[in-house]
Structure formats: structure tokens, C-alpha cells
Amino acid sequence: MRELLAPRSIALIGASGDPARLTARAQVYLRKHGYDGALHPVNPRSPEVLGERAYATVEDIPGEIDFAYILLNTEHVEGQIAAVAAKGAKVACILADGFAEAGPEGLARQQRCVEAAKAAGLRLLGPNSMGLINIPARIAVSVNAALEAPSLPAGRIALVSQSGSMLGAIMSRGAARGMGFSHLIATGNEADLSAGEIAAMLVDDPGVDAVMLFLEAIRQPQHYAHAAWKAHRAGKPLIAYKLGRSPYGAELATSHTGALAGSDAAAEAFFRAHGILRATMLESFLELPALALGRRPAVRPHRAVSVLTTTGGGGAMVVDALGVAGIEARVPDATASAALEAVNMHGHGRLLDMTLAGTKPDRIEAAIRALDKAGDTDAIIPVIGSSAQFRPADAVAGILAAAPHVRPVAAFLVPQADASLKLLAEAGIPAFRTPESLADAMRAFLDWRAPLAAPHVALPDIALPEAPDEADARDLFAALGLRTVYSRELEADHRFPVALKILSPDIAHKTELGGVSLNIPDAAALREAAAAMQASVAKAAPAARLNGFLIQPMAKGLAEVILGFRRDPEIGPVVLLGAGGVLAELHRDVALRLAPLHEAEAREMIAEVRALRVIEGWRGLPRGDVEGLVHAIVAVSRLAALPEIREAEINPLMIHQEGLTVADAWVVRA
Structure with missing residues (x-):
């Protein structure tokens, strides 16, 4: 951990003496931002690089090194692994691309580097990594051009990104809102060290209060699970922004389950199960730390908020965006209404409209404190109009006074109001530029759960032929009950x-x-x-x-569902429940969870599938065997204990008033 996050002796292998070249940047930025440790440029053509003594080879460096940044072209990287390990390095970062992302030949090259590093006791960061930045320790061993900035805003939030270019983008966007970072680390291809493993290290750092993850894929999911448990115990939120939400490429297997349970759906289930907040917008990603810091996941969120506004149109936009995200702007309950009446305010609708009262700080503060009395909401949303732009101190003073004493507060400023946004950011209050990003952040916050331990399951006693047909699949499910x-x-x-x-x-x-x-x-x-x-x-x-x-x-049920299992290529075993039959892929009315799962999770899945309302006595219809379906979901999730099964499904599974019928079944061996 120390050699990765705070190295005291760094070798720059392939450092250039031309400050205009990419391979000179790490040395330039290290000295520019105050690194005072031992720095060893390696360049066989010059005894001096940018005014510092250089060495022809790694072997010529006196003493040991902690960290090596390999800046050489792809074909020369492999030959340096053993050399830097022999110099005592614990971590080597590889800048070059042309490895796993470049096809079979690159993948083989990457694997050889990993094997050589393991044999030498060396950890690898990258390939394709722009390095790392530890702002409090004044370490900027990176080639990211964002380090051209004269100074770097320090904070207590760490960022781990699989995209190197996003380090600078997120750092600059954070700086614009008064947000500083402790660490920014680019993991690239993650041939060895994963974002999840590094996140677990950062959770242990006393200078880190939250860890943000910019992800393109989930590699080595067990590391994220470990980091999430550590983060929950430490009270430090993990916040993820993951690409890949589009449906393209999601059809990864031949069965309906493979088509429906695309990688992003599985990733969403993974984040939920492990207590990782997941933003779907860059704006909400940047504000989620302020919303989650110092808080714990709600045990039973109401999925409802209180909204007060000084502008009717702005408030209506927020109510609408929240509704799309599945969050209700709720009318004040009796207790909150009484508190409002006591300060001569009247809350009769979903919006507490304070347009006529304006943004007088004492009135805004009183309204927030009164709404905090509600017993059926999770957060308070103040919406401020034009005064936020022209009278920033008065516009947000009431929010600043009330926020430390009430449930979570998230503000939306309708105009472009940089000064007001800065005041709120300095106080650690999330403030949003669009109603949609506010709704996305609030959805992520209310979806946040404590990490859930997978249940222990007994290994099913099942013998499956090499090429199973439907009868074999039925025998498999029969063994599960x-x-x-x-x-x-x-x-x-x-x-x-x-x-x-x-x-x-x-x-x-x-x-x-x-x-x-x-x-x-x-x-x-x-x-x-x-x-x-x-x-x-x-x-x-x-x-x-x-x-x-x-x-x-022949049989006829009250409803038909698809119940399936598969091993997602990113996060592992998942179970899927959805509207069944031949139109399953068309409806896409599904719920997904990690497997194996608990009965409580199975009940959540049933509640999420809209088509299953008919078996819960909807509009006087006969009730179906919900308990039987709960047990069936849990049973199918036990297939996670059988590594020889890649995917399996029942479609449809017919639900009767009493009992279930397997109408069709399918299984695929790994």
C-alpha cells in the first residue's frame, strides 16, 4: 500500500529529456507539484535528464526503489519487469498500450508481464495507465495533462478510474465546484491491480473519507466486494459511475436469460448487493460524495422527499424528475404540517411554494426544520430561483443554517449561480445544476444498502450429462425442489x-x-x-x-414468468425473474439479483416485476402461490454452487393458486 500510494523512491524508465514529449511529463509534474523523494530517470542516451542525474539502466540506480513508472514502447516493457523487481520495487506502472485491448497477441504479451511480475513479487498498475496522484503527499507520478495546472485542490475524496484521461476531467470539474481530492489513480487494463483492490487500500487511508470509481468494466469482482465491506465498516461510501448502460452487446448467451441479463443489469445488481452507490450521470457522480458523506444507508427508505421552492416552475421540474426516478415528492404529513403552521406556513401540496415569502434566510431555515418533522420522507430538497444568481449570500443562508441539523438536504439552483453553488459546496451540501442529476443522485442515495452477505447453500447433488436436453434440465430443477x-x-x-x-x-x-x-x-x-x-x-x-x-x-396458470440463472462474465452468478413466455425478450419486465440470494431478496424481485401484480390479488383476481415462487427463486439461485453450470432457465414457469408448473426448461454447461 505505501509503495503504491506514497512511494519515496521512484524510477522513471524511458524518461525523455525533451519536456515537450509525453514521456517527460511524469518527471516534470513530480517536481512541479513538490515531490521531494528520490527520483531516478532512466535513459541510456544521456547522463542527465531535465537537470537531474539519469541512469543508463535500472541496475545502475543506487539503492532500492519503491515504484517504477515504465514509459517505454510496448515491445520493451516485458524486459524491464525483472529488473525493477530486483531493485526492490513493489509496484510497476506501465504507460504503454497495445496489450490485452489489442487482440490475442497483445493479451499474450500482457499475460507474460503478469507472470513475470508474480514470479518476482511485483505488483503491476496498468498497462495503459496514466499513473497516480497523491495530492496531500505532493506525488504526481502521471502523464495526465491536467497536471499543467499551477496547483491541485486537495481534499479527502479519492478517485480510482480505469480511464486515465478521466482523472483530469473529474479533477477539473471537481475543482470548479470547490471539490478537492486526496488521490487520483488510473488502473488502465488492470492486468494485476484492480480498481476494487486499490479502493480497499484507500479505505484504510485515514486521509480518505470516500472513494469514487469511474469504471468501464468490473474486473475481479471479489475485490469490490471486499472493499465495500471495509468501506461500510469504516463509514466511507463507495460511489461508482460505470459505462455500458446501452443494450448493445448485452445479448451474451443463447437463452432468454442471457439476452435479458446483460452486463449492465448484472452490474446494477452487483452494486446494490454490495452497498456501492451507482450514479448514471457525471453531474450526480460528482455530487454524491457530499450527499453520502457521514451517513449510513437507510434501512427502510420511504423513497419520498419534501420539496420547498421559491419558484413554481423550478420546483415542478424537480418533482417531475424525481417521479421519473421513482421518488415521490410527498405532501407534508400531520406532524410536519403542524410545524409549518406554527411558523405561519401552509403545506397542502407536493410543493411547499415559498415564492411570495422569497428567500429570506430565516423563512427558508424555518421551512426546512419544519419539513424535517415529517415521518415519511428521506430528504429535503430546497429549490432556489433567481436570487441564487443575484443575491447568493441571502439565497442559500437558510439552507446553510438548517442543513447540519436535519435529514439529508440536496439543493437545486434554477439559474446559473456559481457563487451560491460555491457557498453550498464549501459547506458540504450537494447542489445541482439540473433536476435530472438531482433525481439521479437521490435515486442512488435511496438505493444504497448495507452490503449483503451471500447465504450459505448446500451443494445440490446433481449429475448432468455433457450435452443436456430439456429432460435433463427438468431433472436438474427437480433436484432443486x-x-x-x-x-x-x-x-x-x-x-x-x-x-x-x-x-x-x-x-x-x-x-x-x-x-x-x-x-x-x-x-x-x-x-x-x-x-x-x-x-x-x-x-x-x-x-x-x-x-x-x-x-x-397441459396446464394453465394465473401468470407465467421466466426464472433463470447465468454466470455473468463480469460479476459472476445472477438470478433473473421476469414476465415469461415467448414474449419475454419483448416485455423486458425483469428483476435481477446476485446468486445465491435470501428470501427477502426474492420477495423484492417479485415486487419489481409489474406483471406479477396479478398474483397478489390485484383488483380482486385470485392470489397465486407467491410463497412457492419465493422458494423457487431461492432454489434456482443455488445453482451458483455448481460451477459446471453456465446458465439455466425455466420459461415459462406457471404460477397457480397452489403450486407451480415447469412448462419449459433449459440448461447449458460451462
Whole structure:
């Protein structure tokens, strides 16, 4: 940790004597921003680099080093790994690209570097890393051009970014709102050290109060889970902004579950389970630390707020944006209304409109304190109009006076009001430039949970063939407690009408190939349907292996769901619940959680799927077997304990007033 975050002896391998070159920047910036440790430029062509003694090779450096920044071209990096380790370095940062992101050859090169580093006891930062900045310690071992700034605003928030260029972008945007940083670290490809592992180190730093994560992917998810537990114990929020929310590339597997459970949906479930706040807008990402610092996740959030405003239009924008985010601007309850009446204010609607009262500090303060009496809201949102631009001290004085004594406060300033924003930022009060970013931050804050420990599950006793078909999948789910009667024999004693399906390990969606026939009334019709199906499927999919037929009694449920399991390539096992049937991908009415899960999480999933309101007695309809569905979700999540299973699903799973029916099943081996 010390050698990474606060090295006292740094080697710059490939340092250039031309200050205009990228490979000269690290040395320039280190000295510019006050680094007073030992600095060792390595350049075989010059005994002096930028006025400091240089060394032809790493081996020529006297004594040991803590940290090596390798600034060489891609093809020369590998040869330096053993050399810097022999000099005592604990960490080497690699600037060059052309590794895993460049294809198979680059990936192989990256792996060789990792193996060499492990053998030498060296940790790697990067490749493709712009280095790190420790502002309080005056260490700027980075090539980011943002370090051209004459000074760097120090603070108690750390940033770990997989994108090196975003270090400077976020630092400059933070500085514009009075926000300083303790550390800014670029992890690049994360061949070794991950953002999650570094976040866990930063949580241990007494000079860090919160850690922000700018992510393009979640690599080594166990490190994030560990960091989140440490952060929760220390009362230091982890706040993430992750790219990849678009649906493109989300269809990663052949089953419906693979199509629906894209990486971003799984990432959202991951953040939720581990208590990591997740922003979806850059503006809200920058304000979330102020909203979360010094606070703990709410145990049972109301998902409601109190809004007061000095401008009707501005307040209405906030109410609308919050509503889109699933947060209600709530009418003051009886207690809050009485407190308002006591100071001659009247709260009868979703907005406490103070337009006529203006922004007199004592009135704003009194309103905030009165709204804090409400027993059914989570936060208070003051919306300030034009006075924030022209009379900043008066406009926000009431907020500044009340905020330290009440539940969370998040302000929206309708005009461009830099002076007011600065006053609020200096007081640690989140202040937003748009209603949408405020709503996004409030959603993230109210979604914030304490990290949830995965339940211990017994390993299911299941033997699965190498190429499983639907009958094998049904046997798998039966072993988990989801048993539905079926037969492989055409001449068995069936309970008609029945459904007939082709059995094949190669056909995931049988309906599209004529591999399903429903409502067969008798034995003769069954034999006829089987012969026709055999011929049809063999013609449509001549390469598919056909293992016979599956026959089961027809059934009709109150509702149909898709219940699936898969191993997400980023975060691991997840379970999915959604509106089922052949239109599952069209509806995309789904809920996703990490697997395995607890019963409480299963109930949350059921509540999130809109189509399942019909089984909860909606508008007098018969109630379905909700408890049976809860147990089914938990049972399917136990597949996380079987590494040989990559994905599995039931679609549809029919829900009756009592009991469930597995209508179709599928499993894919890892």
C-alpha cells in the first residue's frame, strides 16, 4: 500500500529529456507539484535528464526503489519487469498500450508481464495507465495533462478510474465546484491491480473519507466486494459511475436469460448487493460524495422527499424528475404540517411554494426544520430561483443554517449561480445544476444498502450429462425442489390433453423450429404429431441431435414468468425473474439479483416485476402461490454452487393458486 500510494523512491524508465514529449511529463509534474523523494530517470542516451542525474539502466540506480513508472514502447516493457523487481520495487506502472485491448497477441504479451511480475513479487498498475496522484503527499507520478495546472485542490475524496484521461476531467470539474481530492489513480487494463483492490487500500487511508470509481468494466469482482465491506465498516461510501448502460452487446448467451441479463443489469445488481452507490450521470457522480458523506444507508427508505421552492416552475421540474426516478415528492404529513403552521406556513401540496415569502434566510431555515418533522420522507430538497444568481449570500443562508441539523438536504439552483453553488459546496451540501442529476443522485442515495452477505447453500447433488436436453434440465430443477410430471414415452398412460416437445441439446428455442405441439387430445393424435415433428425438426435443423420426445399434461396458470440463472462474465452468478413466455425478450419486465440470494431478496424481485401484480390479488383476481415462487427463486439461485453450470432457465414457469408448473426448461454447461 505505501509503495503504491506514497512511494519515496521512484524510477522513471524511458524518461525523455525533451519536456515537450509525453514521456517527460511524469518527471516534470513530480517536481512541479513538490515531490521531494528520490527520483531516478532512466535513459541510456544521456547522463542527465531535465537537470537531474539519469541512469543508463535500472541496475545502475543506487539503492532500492519503491515504484517504477515504465514509459517505454510496448515491445520493451516485458524486459524491464525483472529488473525493477530486483531493485526492490513493489509496484510497476506501465504507460504503454497495445496489450490485452489489442487482440490475442497483445493479451499474450500482457499475460507474460503478469507472470513475470508474480514470479518476482511485483505488483503491476496498468498497462495503459496514466499513473497516480497523491495530492496531500505532493506525488504526481502521471502523464495526465491536467497536471499543467499551477496547483491541485486537495481534499479527502479519492478517485480510482480505469480511464486515465478521466482523472483530469473529474479533477477539473471537481475543482470548479470547490471539490478537492486526496488521490487520483488510473488502473488502465488492470492486468494485476484492480480498481476494487486499490479502493480497499484507500479505505484504510485515514486521509480518505470516500472513494469514487469511474469504471468501464468490473474486473475481479471479489475485490469490490471486499472493499465495500471495509468501506461500510469504516463509514466511507463507495460511489461508482460505470459505462455500458446501452443494450448493445448485452445479448451474451443463447437463452432468454442471457439476452435479458446483460452486463449492465448484472452490474446494477452487483452494486446494490454490495452497498456501492451507482450514479448514471457525471453531474450526480460528482455530487454524491457530499450527499453520502457521514451517513449510513437507510434501512427502510420511504423513497419520498419534501420539496420547498421559491419558484413554481423550478420546483415542478424537480418533482417531475424525481417521479421519473421513482421518488415521490410527498405532501407534508400531520406532524410536519403542524410545524409549518406554527411558523405561519401552509403545506397542502407536493410543493411547499415559498415564492411570495422569497428567500429570506430565516423563512427558508424555518421551512426546512419544519419539513424535517415529517415521518415519511428521506430528504429535503430546497429549490432556489433567481436570487441564487443575484443575491447568493441571502439565497442559500437558510439552507446553510438548517442543513447540519436535519435529514439529508440536496439543493437545486434554477439559474446559473456559481457563487451560491460555491457557498453550498464549501459547506458540504450537494447542489445541482439540473433536476435530472438531482433525481439521479437521490435515486442512488435511496438505493444504497448495507452490503449483503451471500447465504450459505448446500451443494445440490446433481449429475448432468455433457450435452443436456430439456429432460435433463427438468431433472436438474427437480433436484432443486421444482418437480413437474413429464414422460419420455409416447405410449405411456398420459393425462390428456398434453404438450409434445422435441428433445435436443442443440435447440434452445423449439417453437421456432416446429418442435412444440400443444393441446394434443388423445394417443392417436400424439403419435401423429410426433411423426410430423420429427420430420419437421430434422429438416429445419439437420445438424441437431434429436433425443426423442417429452410429453407433459397441459396446464394453465394465473401468470407465467421466466426464472433463470447465468454466470455473468463480469460479476459472476445472477438470478433473473421476469414476465415469461415467448414474449419475454419483448416485455423486458425483469428483476435481477446476485446468486445465491435470501428470501427477502426474492420477495423484492417479485415486487419489481409489474406483471406479477396479478398474483397478489390485484383488483380482486385470485392470489397465486407467491410463497412457492419465493422458494423457487431461492432454489434456482443455488445453482451458483455448481460451477459446471453456465446458465439455466425455466420459461415459462406457471404460477397457480397452489403450486407451480415447469412448462419449459433449459440448461447449458460451462
